[in-house]
Amino acid sequence: MERWDRIGRTAAYGAAAALVPYLVIKVTWVVGSLLGLLPVGRGFSRGGWLVLNTVTIGMAAAGITLGLALVRPWGMRIPGRLVGLLAWVGSGFLVSILPFVVLTVLVSAGTASAGSAGSSGHDAGMPGWEAVLLQCSFVGTGIGLAVALPAYLWRRWPHALRRPERPGARTAPGPLWPAVAAAVTGLAWLYWAAGGTLGITHRDERPAGWHILVGVSACWALAASAAAAALVLPRPTRLPYPLLLALTWLGSGSMFAWSGWRLPATVYVALAHPSDVVYPENVVVAVTLHATAVLTGAGIIRTLVRGDRARRGPSATVRRPAGRPA
Known part of the structure; x- marks a missing residue:
């Protein structure tokens, strides 16, 4: 170490x-x-x-x-x-x-x-x-x-990387909706990245870079969905616990960060109509997906944090070692 x-x-x-x-x-x-x-x-x-x-x-x-x-x-x-x-x-x-x-x-x-x-x-x-x-x-x-x-x-926080001792127990107690919402959002982005036109207003404004960025976002959303579902559902999985944590952390962060960045940019372009800047997506559909991604990313990380607190027990929020913040 x-x-x-x-x-x-x-x-x-x-x-x-x-x-x-x-x-x-x-x-x-x-x-x-x-x-x-x-x-x-x-x-x-x-x-x-x-x-x-x-x-x-x-x-x-x-x-x-x-x-x-x-x-x-x-x-x-x-x-x-x-x-x-x-x-x-x-x-x-x-x-x-x-x-x-x-x-x-x-x-x-x-x-x-x-x-x-x-x-x-x-x-x-x-x-x-x-x-x-x-x-x-x-x-x-x-x-x-x-x-x-x-x-x-x-x-x-060395405890955060250790798998719970009880086999079959839910490692991150929480709702399943963030995993479902991440899957829906990821599939929608994957459809666009593959060339789908439903929800696309300007079909000619889709360069290779746009397909790549949407495809990467789709992959991280689907990875976050699968990992979050594995942590929430009381079913055993053979995947290493640190890998599930990493996929949940990175996937939810990607959804929150990138959609949090693109959401105001999309609204700005729709309202201000700047010259030479046209987004291919339908504004309503794009805003809906980005808003869903932001809420979903926040929901997944909240579930992860709650699971960590549950493993440490109620005393973790009361007792803290001297000189060491939580």
């Missing part, structure tokens, strides 16, 4: 460092746009461009802080709920970005497809080296957090 802990600490530093180029580029875009030295992204007003990139600057800063919190001593003193929330949302973004970047490169869709998918607000006319740095930041941070987060969790 000491070797694994050292690897996790190194990965945490690497995750924080990988986001620095992203943060610098985004700050440059905002400052350059304010001073009139850099153009505004295609399809955005100046105000919309500044707001979007200011939000992503905050997200990058939070990601760097999270990486450092997973390795520095003060990270063990941060309230557990705050660390968990940042890690959950951050990992939800990154587990979708990583396969999206890899698959986009494989199909030679390029940066233009990523912009058309509306995933990050990048301008299709950015220099190639900026696109490479941005993608390397996402990939490096994703890999770093994937290694650092389990090591941090083991140091702070």
Whole structure:
């Protein structure tokens, strides 16, 4: 475990460092746009461009802080709920970005497809080296957090990774509706990714990047559904318990983070009608699916947290070791 802990600490530093180029580029875009030295992204007003990139600057800063919190001593003193929330949302973004970047490169869709998918607000006319740095930041941070987060969790909450002792008992007592809703949402996205046209208004506005992003989101939603159902239903499963926890954590985080990001973007495009920005989905259908995904992701993680509290027992919420936050 000491070797694994050292690897996790190194990965945490690497995750924080990988986001620095992203943060610098985004700050440059905002400052350059304010001073009139850099153009505004295609399809955005100046105000919309500044707001979007200011939000992503905050997200990058939070990601760097999270990486450092997973390795520095003060990270063990941060309230557990705050660390968990940042890690959950951050990992939800990154587990979708990583396969999206890899698959986009494989199909030679390029940066233009990523912009058309509306995933990050990048301008299709950015220099190639900026696109490479941005993608390397996402990939490096994703890999770093994937290694650092389990090591941090083991140091702070080792009980959370252990399977309950009673065989056949429900490991995460809670309702089944989040798993069902995740399955329905995932199947709808999978239908679109496969080329289905029901619920699609602009059929010609579906580049390869859009299909890849929707397909990746569908896979994570279905994985979260299957894992959540396995944890809630009182049936034995041969899958390793840490794997079920990982699929539930990452899948629900992907649904919450990405739909939470795309929901306001979809509403904005529908109301403001910015030039050269058209989403292929029917607005009502897209908003419904994204809202369902946000609620479903929150419902799944709530079930997971309640299951952890139930395993620790009622005394866990009353007694706490001195100097160690819950």
